[in-house]
Amino acid sequence: MSAKRATSFDVARLAGVSRTTVSFVLNKVPGIQISEATRRNVLEAARQLNYHPNESGRRLSSGKSRMIGLVLLQSAEQVFNDAFLLQVLVGLEEAASRSGFHVLLKHIKESPPYEYSQLINENHVDGIVFSGPLQEDPLLIELHSRGFPIVLMGQMPDTVIPYVDANVTLGAETAVNHLVSRGYSRIGMITNASFRYATARQRRDGYCQALKAANYDIDETLIRQGDYTPASGFEAMNTLLDAPDRPDAVFVASDVVAIGAMQAVKQRGLRIPQDIAIIGFDDIPTAGHLDPPLTTIRLPAFGIGWAAGERAIRLILGEELEAQGVLLDTELVIRQST
Amino acid sequence: MSAKRATSFDVARLAGVSRTTVSFVLNKVPGIQISEATRRNVLEAARQLNYHPNESGRRLSSGKSRMIGLVLLQSAEQVFNDAFLLQVLVGLEEAASRSGFHVLLKHIKESPPYEYSQLINENHVDGIVFSGPLQEDPLLIELHSRGFPIVLMGQMPDTVIPYVDANVTLGAETAVNHLVSRGYSRIGMITNASFRYATARQRRDGYCQALKAANYDIDETLIRQGDYTPASGFEAMNTLLDAPDRPDAVFVASDVVAIGAMQAVKQRGLRIPQDIAIIGFDDIPTAGHLDPPLTTIRLPAFGIGWAAGERAIRLILGEELEAQGVLLDTELVIRQST
DNA sequence: TAATTATACTAACACGTGTTAGTAACGGAG
DNA sequence: CTCCGTTACTAACACGTGTTAGTATAATTA
Numbered sequence: 001m002s003a004k005r006a007t008s009f010d011v012a013r014l015a016g017v018s019r020t021t022v023s024f025v026l027n028k029v030p031g032i033q034i035s036e037a038t039r040r041n042v043l044e045a046a047r048q049l050n051y052h053p054n055e056s057g058r059r060l061s062s063g064k065s066r067m068i069g070l071v072l073l074q075s076a077e078q079v080f081n082d083a084f085l086l087q088v089l090v091g092l093e094e095a096a097s098r099s100g101f102h103v104l105l106k107h108i109k110e111s112p113p114y115e116y117s118q119l120i121n122e123n124h125v126d127g128i129v130f131s132g133p134l135q136e137d138p139l140l141i142e143l144h145s146r147g148f149p150i151v152l153m154g155q156m157p158d159t160v161i162p163y164v165d166a167n168v169t170l171g172a173e174t175a176v177n178h179l180v181s182r183g184y185s186r187i188g189m190i191t192n193a194s195f196r197y198a199t200a201r202q203r204r205d206g207y208c209q210a211l212k213a214a215n216y217d218i219d220e221t222l223i224r225q226g227d228y229t230p231a232s233g234f235e236a237m238n239t240l241l242d243a244p245d246r247p248d249a250v251f252v253a254s255d256v257v258a259i260g261a262m263q264a265v266k267q268r269g270l271r272i273p274q275d276i277a278i279i280g281f282d283d284i285p286t287a288g289h290l291d292p293p294l295t296t297i298r299l300p301a302f303g304i305g306w307a308a309g310e311r312a313i314r315l316i317l318g319e320e321l322e323a324q325g326v327l328l329d330t331e332l333v334i335r336q337s338t
Numbered sequence: 339m340s341a342k343r344a345t346s347f348d349v350a351r352l353a354g355v356s357r358t359t360v361s362f363v364l365n366k367v368p369g370i371q372i373s374e375a376t377r378r379n380v381l382e383a384a385r386q387l388n389y390h391p392n393e394s395g396r397r398l399s400s401g402k403s404r405m406i407g408l409v410l411l412q413s414a415e416q417v418f419n420d421a422f423l424l425q426v427l428v429g430l431e432e433a434a435s436r437s438g439f440h441v442l443l444k445h446i447k448e449s450p451p452y453e454y455s456q457l458i459n460e461n462h463v464d465g466i467v468f469s470g471p472l473q474e475d476p477l478l479i480e481l482h483s484r485g486f487p488i489v490l491m492g493q494m495p496d497t498v499i500p501y502v503d504a505n506v507t508l509g510a511e512t513a514v515n516h517l518v519s520r521g522y523s524r525i526g527m528i529t530n531a532s533f534r535y536a537t538a539r540q541r542r543d544g545y546c547q548a549l550k551a552a553n554y555d556i557d558e559t560l561i562r563q564g565d566y567t568p569a570s571g572f573e574a575m576n577t578l579l580d581a582p583d584r585p586d587a588v589f590v591a592s593d594v595v596a597i598g599a600m601q602a603v604k605q606r607g608l609r610i611p612q613d614i615a616i617i618g619f620d621d622i623p624t625a626g627h628l629d630p631p632l633t634t635i636r637l638p639a640f641g642i643g644w645a646a647g648e649r650a651i652r653l654i655l656g657e658e659l660e661a662q663g664v665l666l667d668t669e670l671v672i673r674q675s676t
Numbered sequence: 677t678a679a680t681t682a683t684a685c686t687a688a689c690a691c692g693t694g695t696t697a698g699t700a701a702c703g704g705a706g
Numbered sequence: 707c708t709c710c711g712t713t714a715c716t717a718a719c720a721c722g723t724g725t726t727a728g729t730a731t732a733a734t735t736a
Contacts, residue, residue: 005459007722018686023724033683052459056397057722060691065394070443072428083623086424090410093445102462105408105441107431121343121390124440230627259627266629285421286624289568289597291604345692356716361694371713395692398721461722 006049015045022046026053059123068096068312069104069125071116073132083284084301085131088153091305092129099313101126108132114139120148127312129153149315151308155198155325162315163325164308168199168281171297171330172206173213175251175279178295180214182338184249184277187211188222190236190261192254192281195225203253203281222247226257233260241268241276249277249338255284255296262290262337277338283331293335300328344387353383360384364391397461406434406650407442407463409454411470421622422639423469426491429643430467437651439464446470452477458486465650467491487653489646493536493663500653501663502646506537506619509635509668510544511551513589513617516633518552520676522587522615525549526560528574528599530592530619533563541591541619560585564595571598579606579614587615587676593622593634600628600675615676621669631673638666 008026012019017038024032025042045051059065070092074082093103104125108115117139119125127149130140137156144150144161152163179187189207193200204223211218221243224236233252240247241264252258258280265276272278272292280287280296287294307326314321346364350357355376362370363380383389397403408430412420431441442463446453455477457463465487468478475494482488482499490501517525527545531538542561549556559581562574571590578585579602590596596618603614610616610630618625618634625632645664652659 005461009722019723020686020688020725021684024685027724029725033685035684038684050459052456054398054722055460055462056394056401056403057691058724059394060392060398060693060721061723061725063394063691063724067442082424083421086420086427089424089427089443090445093443097444103443104405105427105431105443106435107428118390122393123343124393256624256627259624263629284624286594286597286622289594291601291629347692357693358695358716358718359714362715365694367695371715373714376714392692395721396694398691398723399693399695401694401721 005054006051008051008053010049011042011045011051014049015041017042063123064316065123065126066100067102067104067125068092068309068316069106069116069119069128071119071128071130071132072105072107073130074107075109083282084299087301088131088305088308091302091307092309093305095306095309096313101309101313101316103309117143126316127151129308129312149312151312151315153304153308157198160324162311162321164304164311165325165327166299166304167327167329168299169202169206169209170327171281171299172203172251172253173210174206174330174332175281175297176207176210177214178332178334179249179251179277179279179338180210180216182249182277184247185216186219186222186245186247186249187216188224188240188247188250190224190226190233190240190250190252190257192226192252192257193228200225200253207251207253226252226254226260228254228256230256230260230263233257233262234264235260237261237264241265241270247276249273249279251279251281253281255280255282255287255294258294258296259290262294266291272337279338283333287333288335290337292337295335295338296333298331298333300330303328343392344389346389346391348387349380349383349389352387353379355380401461402654403461403464404438405440405442405463406430406647406654407444407454407457407466409457409466409468409470410443410445411468412445413447421620422637425639426469426643426646429640429645430647431643433644433647434651437648439647439651439654441647455481464654465489467646467650487650489650489653491642491646495536498662500649500659502642502649503663503665504637504642505665505667506637507540507544507547508665509619509637510541510589510591511548512544512668512670513619513635514545514548515552516670516672517587517589517615517617517676518548518554520587520615523554524557524560524583524585524587525554526578526585526588527562528571528578528588528590528595529561529563530590530595531564531566538563538591545589545591564590564592566592566594568594568598568601571595571600572602573598575599575602579603579608585614587611587617589617589619591619593618593620593625593632596632596634597628600632610675617676621671625671626673628675630675633673633676634671636669636671638668641666 008019008022012022022042025039096103129151131153150161152161154165155163191200195201208218226232226236252261280294283296283298287296346357346360350360360380363377434441467489469491488499490499492503493501529538533539546556564570564574590599618632621634621636625634
């Protein structure tokens with residue numbers, strides 16, 4: 001059983017045909033005529049020898065690796081706190097395997113050395129999907145301009161590189177609309193991060209759009225900034241509650257920040273949602289287990305991975321994309337906090 | 339710039355030597371004499387042409403893929419709830435890249451079709467690391483017996499396949515020891531799952547060992563079963579609190595289950611840890627943000643991935659492992675719930 | 677019947693590398 | 707001067723596949 005694996009040559013010999021014919025049959029090459037008899041002969045011989053084409057030979061011959069590189073440019077700590085990356089990854093893998101592609105994982109700690117270029121130079125992958133803080137990256141831009149298939153997760157300002165992202169602006173709007181529809185009249189906001197980050201600005205924009213659409217005034221004093229931590233949410237919520245005219249509902253643009261905000265509310269003996277409603281953003285795994293279970297906006301993590309993979313494959317196959325970017329819709333998850 | 343990539347032949351021609359010499363120089367083949375002059379010539383030519391060896395050619399020639407397959411046999415839902423898998427993955431990637439290996443991710447939904455055998459048959463990977471519920475898997479056993487490098491994450495009963503796992507028994511013991519050292523005298527337990535699962539039995543064993551070592555009696559009525567959900571923890575804790583002689587501390591063998599247990603305690607107006615202490619297990623990302631922050635046992639997720647990768651590579655390189663399994667130590671994370 | 681065309685294949689090259697066996701050139705020992 | 711060993715290389719094969727150009731044979735047409 002530990003004998004050498006059968007090659008297409010062995011199959012050819014057993015079937016009494018040429019290696020070329022074997023290749024034609026097994027790859028179902030279109031536009032080639034093979035008699036049904038020999039076709040069956042070949043298939044039977046392949047089955048009998050337990051033949052599986054050697055991927056290395058295939059790659060060398062075709063010049064394609066049928067492999068997508070997923071480049072994670074994040075510190076190990078960031079990765080640990082990213083509850084969605086795994087789903088993204090599974091989505092990517094599913095899109096890839098559906099088209100006969102495989103996924104190569106590459107984790108990179110720091111940007112400068114551009115370790116991922118090795119994947120490309122050495123022909124490891126046919127295309128890459130890039131995840132990470134998208135600052136200016138000359139190598140990415142150069143690769144893209146050379147026609148190498150690249151898909152970003154998230155948007156990179158001032159470039160034409162294809163991307164896939166969640167429509168967070170619309171998601172934030174949905175969240176605030178939900179509060180409006182529940183009859184809350186004074187709606188505050190705590191951001192997920194500083195406005196230096198595009199993702200924080202987008203969520204703020206959605207908040208403002210929803211208020212405008214509902215003919216509410218936008219009160220800048222009701223907007224506080226968080227910084228990804230529960231502690232920041234705790235503090236921000238306290239300043240909101242200290243205000244003379246405190247809100248009756250708050251859109252917290254991050255579940256993690258919302259955890260702190262909820263603690264601040266409860267510490268004052270106020271009830272959620274009776275005294276003040278809270279809606280989060282992200283739908284982290286424990287959001288449903290908070291006290292009370294947190295209404296929030298679910299990000300299409302799996303879908304982002306899937307779409308990124310699908311687009312990368314389209315680029316690899318030489319197809320045109322109908323648009324530079326894709327924005328996937330979020331989902332409102334209603335629980336008990338609103 | 340979009341011209342063909344340089345091959346070793348181009349380098350040879352520019353350097354005025356044979357392709358063989360180029361290979362010898364660039365691969366630093368031991369036991370081969372190359373004059374310093376030509377060595378520098380070759381290196382300079384390679385640099386000048388921006389030469390990178392084509393991995394496909396390498397693979398075909400060497401018969402090795404320098405690739406480790408990470409096989410995830412879990413439903414998408416399970417993957418979503420697994421907060422550690424990503425860390426495991428990053429650990430594996432790090433161990434792999436340290437030795438010049440790459441990681442191929444393969445997600446499989448159901449066991450029967452054994453999709454992962456394709457990875458092996460087609461020479462995609464030199465070895466696999468397997469993660470998932472380890473029921474009997476004849477294919478895994480056969481592959482191992484044929485000498486194919488396999489490392490399991492978690493233990494598979496009645497096999498000699500190498501594995502890497504967390505020492506959960508010791509971890510549970512550590513958790514209970516911590517409660518003992520804090521002076522709690524009546525220590526209950528809520529399991530993470532049914533005793534049908536080895537992981538639940540191991541945690542129970544650790545609990546019992548710690549009590550024995552402290553000369554505490556083991557009171558079976560203080561042990562309740564959870565089933566991975568907060569709801570089960572809520573119910574189990576309620577039955578513990580209803581008992582005539584209720585515990586003053588509880589070891590909950592899963593943070594997720596502990597979330598429910600904490601809710602039950604708080605709902606009765608009891609305080610944590612003053613009235614009843616709770617220690618969890620797993621250290622999920624939000625454990626530190628619960629109210630109060632949960633003391634728990636951290637699993638060495640990154641280390642498991644790293645060790646699995648390292649051992650897989652050792653197997654691939656033909657080295658012997660000093661032992662079938664490796665058990666990595668957990669870490670006590672003290673917060674405010676004890 | 678002769679010429680064309682469709683059918684069913686095969687010979688041969690290409691992909692880019694690793695590696696074994698072999699060979700000139702040269703210096704030193706006998 | 708001859709023999710031998712060392713140094714510094716190279717020729718040639720192997721890896722297993724995809725694919726183009728070409729060739730017999732049989733079927734159809736003029």
